[in-house]
Structures are given as C-alpha cells and as structure tokens.
Amino acid sequence: MQMGMIGLGRMGGNMVKRLREDGHEIVGFDMNPESGRDVDSLEALVAALDAPRVVWVMVPAGKPTDSTVEQLGELLEPGDIVVDGGNSKYTEDREHAAALAEKGIGFLDCGVSGGVWGAERGYALMIGGSDKDYETVLPIFQSLKPEGEYGLVHAGPVGGGHFAKMVHNGIEYGMMQAFGEGFATMLRSEYVTNPAETMTSWRTGSVVASWLLDLLDNATKDDPELKSVPAVANESGEAKWMVEAALELGVPVPTTAAALWQRQTSRGGADDILRVVTALRAQFGGHVTKVDEIATH
Structure with missing residues (x-):
C-alpha cells in the first residue's frame, strides 16, 4: 500500500x-x-x-x-x-x-x-x-x-481501539507494580540473596513469565539492585482514564488504582499530605514531627 x-x-x-x-x-x-x-x-x-x-x-x-x-x-x-x-x-x-x-x-x-x-x-x-x-x-x-x-x-x-489500549495500559501498571513489590520484598529479606536472579529464573516455566520479566532481566544485568534508577515513575494518562471509566461503569479496579496512586506518590505529590498526617500524629499522640528528630529515632 x-x-x-x-x-x-x-x-x-x-x-x-x-x-x-x-x-x-x-x-x-x-x-x-x-x-x-x-x-x-x-x-x-x-x-x-x-x-x-x-x-x-x-x-x-x-x-x-x-x-x-x-x-x-x-x-x-x-x-x-x-x-x-x-x-x-x-x-x-x-x-x-x-x-x-x-x-x-x-x-x-x-x-x-x-x-x-x-x-x-x-x-x-x-x-x-x-x-x-x-x-x-x-x-x-x-x-x-x-x-x-x-x-x-x-x-x-x-x-474501541483506544479504549482497549487504555485497559491494556491499566493492566500493565498493575503488573509492573506487582513485580516491583515482589522485588522490594526480597531485596529487604535475609532469605533471598539475589532478587534479580530469582526473578530472572521465573522467565521459564513460571505462571508469571512475561515480556516484562524479560525486560527486568535486561534492566538488572549491570545493576542488580537498580541503585542507579531514580525512584520516580511518571504516568501518561491511560490508567487514570481507565479508573474513571471503570467508576462510571461500576467496575472495581483496586489494583490499577493502587498502581496509579503509587506513581503519583513517587513524583512528590504525597509530600504535603504526609506532612499533615505527621503533624496531626504529633498533636494527638506526641509523635516525632521534625526531620532532625526523625533522623535520631
């Protein structure tokens, strides 16, 4: 053509x-x-x-x-x-x-x-x-x-094409969030010494095998703990649209919503919220409120 x-x-x-x-x-x-x-x-x-x-x-x-x-x-x-x-x-x-x-x-x-x-x-x-x-x-x-x-x-x-792609990206958000949570849990555990190698082993024979795992293997080859990767994830809009559409249709989508909130939090959007929470905890419970005090506790 x-x-x-x-x-x-x-x-x-x-x-x-x-x-x-x-x-x-x-x-x-x-x-x-x-x-x-x-x-x-x-x-x-x-x-x-x-x-x-x-x-x-x-x-x-x-x-x-x-x-x-x-x-x-x-x-x-x-x-x-x-x-x-x-x-x-x-x-x-x-x-x-x-x-x-x-x-x-x-x-x-x-x-x-x-x-x-x-x-x-x-x-x-x-x-x-x-x-x-x-x-x-x-x-x-x-x-x-x-x-x-x-x-x-x-x-x-x-x-229909863009609606399907919106749902596709919402699913993608949830899958990446789940892989990230699993990686972080193993990274902090004394029982797993190499989380990257462990997740790479799932690329064959596992029910969670996917192209995303293949890509994670690429990402961790030279940086097994991803220390050089910034802890910030932007969102392009599709997951937000999916959550909005799901609410209108009466469909619960907690996994997609949680992944979306996590990305927004990573961009600093929750800082002011957490400052309010910390201030209120100090008011009713006498909890630590200052940054320098937090560092010493």
Missing part, C-alpha cells in the same frame, strides 16, 4: 522502517527537519499521495493530534482515511470521527503497544472504526503486527 505517516519519532519512525521493509510506499512528514522526513508540510504530504489516501497520525495526544486531524480535514478528500495511532482518549476519537465524517473522510483509532522494540518484534494493534475502513487499511496493520496468529484485533467501533 501507499500511506502517509505524520510523526517520525521513536514510534512513528520505527513503524515507517518496518512498513518499508515489507514493501509499502510510505511518505513521511515531521515538524523536525532532521527527522528524515520526505516532505516539509502537510500540504506536500497530501499532494504526494494518490487518492483514495490513507494518512497515519503518530503525534502526542491532545492539542497536537487535534490540530493535525483538523488540518487533514481541510486537506483530504471524500474517501480518504485518517488513522490516529497515538494515545488519544477514546472520547476524543468520536469527536474526530464525526468532524471528518461530515467531509466524507473515514477515521480509525489504533492503540499501539510495543515501544522501541516494535520495529523488530512487531506491534500489538487494537483498532476502532468501521469494518469497511478497517479492511482498507488491513495490509498496513498486518505488516506492523508481530508474526503469528495474534497481535491484531478489530476491537469495535470508533473509540
């Missing part, structure tokens, strides 16, 4: 590489002139593609995606299709699809998992949109997915 790719960063650039290796003709555009782009504007991108066009948007969620989709709505023609492969919120997909539909332009939302390893391993893809648009872009999806039976799903109507 022929396709335009907007956004040639770590994800978009690697996806272009994989697609070209599989024989697709990709026209790439990025705001950065040093990105290896093929054209220097959206207008040039659209002009370089034969109708009916397929344009994949791989830019940060929010305003960058909103602006790009809006501009494409003015440049593309009826019968063209826009694919949003970023981390947009599923509710935004319906707004984008409705705006493009007024101009006869199709829309697919695509949740993408695979990170920087995707160029080699392939990407897990979760697609939302109509059957017709999905079938049109299917050759692209098949080239991006991993080899084998799995790794690609038409999850549902518009919004």
